[in-house]
Amino acid sequence: MLKRCSILLLTLIINVSCSIKNKPIEEIKSSPSPEDYVIDKFEDHSIVLLGEDHGIKQNLDFVRNMIPTLYENGIYQIGMEFGAFEVQDLLDSLLAAPEYHDALAKEMMYFYNVGWAYKDYRDIYKSAWEFNQTLQPDQRKFRIVNLSYHFDWTKFNMDDKECMGDVFYRGEIDSFRYELVKREIVEPKEKALLLVGTPHAFTKFLNKKLPVTLKKDCPCQSVFLGNRLYDLLEDDICTILLHQGFYGTEASDYKLISPADGKIEALMKQNNYKPVGFDLTGTVGEFSDHSFYSSCHDSFKLQDFFDGYIFLAPFSEMEGCTFDDYFYEGKDYASEIYPEIPDPNWNPRPRSAEEYIQQRKEYVDIKNRYKDIIIN
Numbered sequence: 001m002l003k004r005c006s007i008l009l010l011t012l013i014i015n016v017s018c019s020i021k022n023k024p025i026e027e028i029k030s031s032p033s034p035e036d037y038v039i040d041k042f043e044d045h046s047i048v049l050l051g052e053d054h055g056i057k058q059n060l061d062f063v064r065n066m067i068p069t070l071y072e073n074g075i076y077q078i079g080m081e082f083g084a085f086e087v088q089d090l091l092d093s094l095l096a097a098p099e100y101h102d103a104l105a106k107e108m109m110y111f112y113n114v115g116w117a118y119k120d121y122r123d124i125y126k127s128a129w130e131f132n133q134t135l136q137p138d139q140r141k142f143r144i145v146n147l148s149y150h151f152d153w154t155k156f157n158m159d160d161k162e163c164m165g166d167v168f169y170r171g172e173i174d175s176f177r178y179e180l181v182k183r184e185i186v187e188p189k190e191k192a193l194l195l196v197g198t199p200h201a202f203t204k205f206l207n208k209k210l211p212v213t214l215k216k217d218c219p220c221q222s223v224f225l226g227n228r229l230y231d232l233l234e235d236d237i238c239t240i241l242l243h244q245g246f247y248g249t250e251a252s253d254y255k256l257i258s259p260a261d262g263k264i265e266a267l268m269k270q271n272n273y274k275p276v277g278f279d280l281t282g283t284v285g286e287f288s289d290h291s292f293y294s295s296c297h298d299s300f301k302l303q304d305f306f307d308g309y310i311f312l313a314p315f316s317e318m319e320g321c322t323f324d325d326y327f328y329e330g331k332d333y334a335s336e337i338y339p340e341i342p343d344p345n346w347n348p349r350p351r352s353a354e355e356y357i358q359q360r361k362e363y364v365d366i367k368n369r370y371k372d373i374i375i376n
Contacts, residue, residue, distance in 0.1 A: 024284050025270045034310045035066055037277025038193065038240070039073050041308065045238040046191045047181070049226050051201030051306065053244035055364040057319040058312040060120040062242075063195055064127035070193060071131065071142055077185065078128070079194040082121050083146030084112040085180060091125070096141050100129045106327060111150055114340045117327035117360050145184055145192065147177045147225075154339040174200060178228040186232065196225060203230035203239045205305050206296065218296030240277070240308040245315065245373050246291035258315070258373045260287035260302055265375060268311050277310045284309070316374045320364030328353065 032040065041048050052059045063078065070078070083091070087108045094104055105122045125144060132141045151173075155166035170176055177200070185192045194201075203226040204210055206218070229237050243264070245256040258265050267284070268274075278284055280303040287302055294300035302309070331337050333353035341349045341356070350356040367374070 024267055024287075027282060027284055028267050028271050028276060028278060031276040031278040034062060034275050034277045034312060035069055037308065037310065038066065039069060041238045041240070042073060042075055042191055045236055046189070047185065047229060047233065047237045048193050049201040049203070049229075049237065049239040050193065050195045050242055050310075051198035051239065052195060052242045054197055055118065055321045055369075056242075056244070056366060057120055057321050059195075059242050060124060060321065062310075062312055063193070064124045066193070067127055067131045067142055075191045075193060076140060077143045077145050077190060077192040078124065079145040079147045079181065079185070079192050079196075080121070080124065081147050081177075081196040081200060082109065082112060082116055083144070084108070084148055084150045085146050086150055087111060088146050091144060091146060092141075095125065095129050095132055095144065097129070100126055102126070106324070110327065110331075112146070112148060113342060114337050115342060115356075115360055115363075117324045117357075118321035118364060119324050120321040122324075145180075147180060147194070147196070148173065149176060151342060153342050153344070156344055158345065172223070174223060174225040174228065177225045178232075181225070181229060182232065186229075194225075198241065198244065200225045201239045201241070201306070202226045203237060203307070205293075207231070214296045215298070238307050240310055241280075241306040243309070243311045243313070245370050246289070246293060249290070249292055249295060254292060256370065256372050257291055259291070260289050262373075263287045264302075264309070264311070265314055265373075268314060269375075273311075273314050273317070275310075275312050277308060279308050280306055314375070315370045318366045318370065320366040320369075323357075323361050323364065328357070 031037070038048060038050075050059075050063070067078070070076070090104065091108060094101060094108075102122070105125045109116050109122055128142045128144050135141065149170045151167055152169055153167055155163055155169075157163040181192075181194070184190075202224045206214075206224075207227050207230060209231060226237070226239055243259070246259055247254045248257045264287070268276075284302070289300050289302055289305070293305060297304060328337060333356070337353065337356065338349055341347075350359055362368070
């Protein structure tokens, strides 16, 4: 009798263990498509933030292909980090025009950032224009909202520490973006999908106004766009991370590592790398992570970071954005491009146009960027 009870107990333990072990993949297999996942989030939130690692083609394709579905569900705007509000009227006119003018789209992107010579970001403009062509004249047009302003990098001086105030002459950038989103989206009670770089999408993460235990030396400030919007909207905002590599800690010289110590990619492989969107508050979010982002926590999990996660492709299949070989056509490098090259304090300006073009192409070499985390 005792032997039989022992066998039954052992069987029960094994079954429970297997059930717990298999639960993450079961959740992933039952997760919705990325498109459906985003739309689901708008049922309970007016703003959904997408945090991207810049320059990945799949991310941009995903966003532009969502435009018809967003519109059908009452979301009429996409906010983009890469765009200057000074040309918002021009962009609105372009997206409502009977003909599309890529030269104008190119000039607007150049005005914001002379280094952003990537067609895929402008393709979001074109996709919005193409969708607007399907609407009746009296129907509301889909809109792309530029979330930034033109930074005056001609005022940068390496020897003058006070010069950054002249570069960012409209104030701290995420404070500016916050006021713009509040004016254009929140106050009119609109809904919007906002595509920004990963740190700008932080909401609860590193938010000093929340009762989260952080290490004493943690740079805990509510300075990012998402932090500020969360302070205003609380649970009316949702933040989703697009699959990407994480920087490691100082001990690893910040070498890129795979999220959740590689467990996300391992899970996705079990699901045949099918694109999915899923919450980080359940079993999947319990996965620990030891990347740079864990530096402020004794025990850091993905659910401490973002609300949701979208997987579009494994690192091995990610593609870089398309460099536009004609982006600088008609521009003089020495007098027009060179003085406006951004971030020279940590990204020295190349002396020739050829070197700069090569630098911009290398930036979107995703295979090289992710070489340390690609699973062969």
